[in-house]
Amino acid sequence: MFRLQGSKTLAVDLTGDAVKAKNGSMVAYDGRMAFKKMTGGGEGLRGMVTRRLTGEQMAVMEVTGQGTCYFADRASEINLVSLRGEKLYVEASNLLCTDAGLRTGTTFTGLRGGATGNGLFTTTVEGTGQAAIMSDGSAVVLRVSAQYPLFVDPGAYIAHQGSLQQHFQSGVNFRTLMGEGSGESFQIRFEGEGLVYVQPSERNTIGGDV
Secondary structure (H helix, E strand, O other): OEEEOOOOOEEEEEEEEEEEEEOOOEEEEEEEEEEEEEHHHHOHHHHHHHHHHHOOOOOEEEEEEEEEEEEOOOOOEEEEEEEEEEEEEEOHHHEEEEEOOOEEEEEEOOHHHHHHOOOOEEEEEEEEEEEEEEEOOOOEEEEEOOOOOEEEOOOOEEEEEEEEEEEEEEOOOHHHHHHHOOOOOEEEEEEEEEEEEEOOOOOOOOOOOO
16 A cells, blocks of 8 residues: 655555565665565566666666555655556656556657657556656646647656657747747647646756757
8 A cells, every 4th residue: 555654755555565666765664574676677587678778777676575665765756646457657767666566668759758858768557556656846737638738848747647649849940049949949749638747847858958
């Protein structure tokens, strides 16, 4: 069971079961716990090869035991996501912890991935269970519907779920090239039905100063 202990610490109650968490993110525990580093982001040898080829690195440990284990990472805000047979797309650097039964993988994101500064691939989490994702500041969850597409700054994007199509769009023009850009020349356009998680902070991206 995942629960927040404040907004920056995740408490997970274990009764002999397991979770997968970002390597080194345990800050405290009570009871008996065992920690084991997992290969390839928890996907075994094939996952290790895939992640090295795609550059989507993710160091994960498996935690098993009886008691409560607490996780945190650099005082980041933590957001809980419940999945019921759905797929969550999340930047690997924003993924803190998942139920052990959830499957992780990688998927191609195209130009959107390049614009976020995290590479052309991103991490997927799929199945039924809970996941905890991190953000720089309290994240907002924005709904996308067929009538209302959403535009997101690549540096503020964290994750999304649902039946969404994403398109990278650029507003670069002559004035931009002359150094008179607004700093908002690149956006990700989400269309369809789903949710997008956005943090109130922008990481450095290739288009951040354009």
